[in-house]
Amino acid sequence: MLAKRIIRTGKRYIGTPYVFGAPSNRKDIFDCSSFVRHVYGKHGIRLPRNSRQQFQVGQAIPLSWLREGDLLFFTTPKRKKKNGLERIGHVAIYLGNHTILHTSRNDKKVTITSLSPYWENVIVGARRVIT
Template identity: 50%
Template sequence: MLANQIILTGLKYLGTPYVFDAPPHQTKVFDCSSFTQYIFGVYGISLPRNSRQQYTMGIPIPFNKIRKGDLLFFTTKTRKDRQLPSKIGHVGVFLGSGHMLHTYREGKKVMVSELNSYWKLAFAGAKRVI
């Protein structure tokens, strides 16, 4: 399944440092959207460079229907009162079992996170691009 391949590729980069506005198409550092752009691009799925642009791609999926490989989009404190897609400030990849693969914030790295109450409150939408 393509979603599993994309996820396995992403997992190879666990621990890769986060840098805001990281250059695209390289693997030394990532920000959230350069990470998703890279791991999907390995399999010929072209995503735009930033999370707001990525939100315009694919098929909208309700939270209770998300599956492995879906893109999860989140808002931030500074963007939460805006309209979509400008309220989007973060993107990750759903792994299944209530977890996502992503990177965010200076000092953090590519990681797996639980979709806990923090992320559920910030959730702004999901898209299927596979």
């Protein structure tokens, strides 16, 4: 299953440092969207560079339909009062069991995080890019 392979690839980068605006060609540092773009790209799924652009790819799905490998999009404190695409400031890979694989300013590295009340309250939407 493609989702499991993508997740396995992403988990290889656990601990890789977070750097905001990390260049797309780097594998030793990531920001949230460069990480997602790199991991999916290793499996032939080409995604745009930033989270707002990535939110426009694939199929929008309700959160109740989430499955492994779907992308979850979040707002950030800096963007929460904005509208539409401008609210989006973070992207993560859904792992199932209420967990995500991502890299963020908070964790400062690629990590697995529980969808705690904090993360649940800042979800903007979900997209399925694996067909």
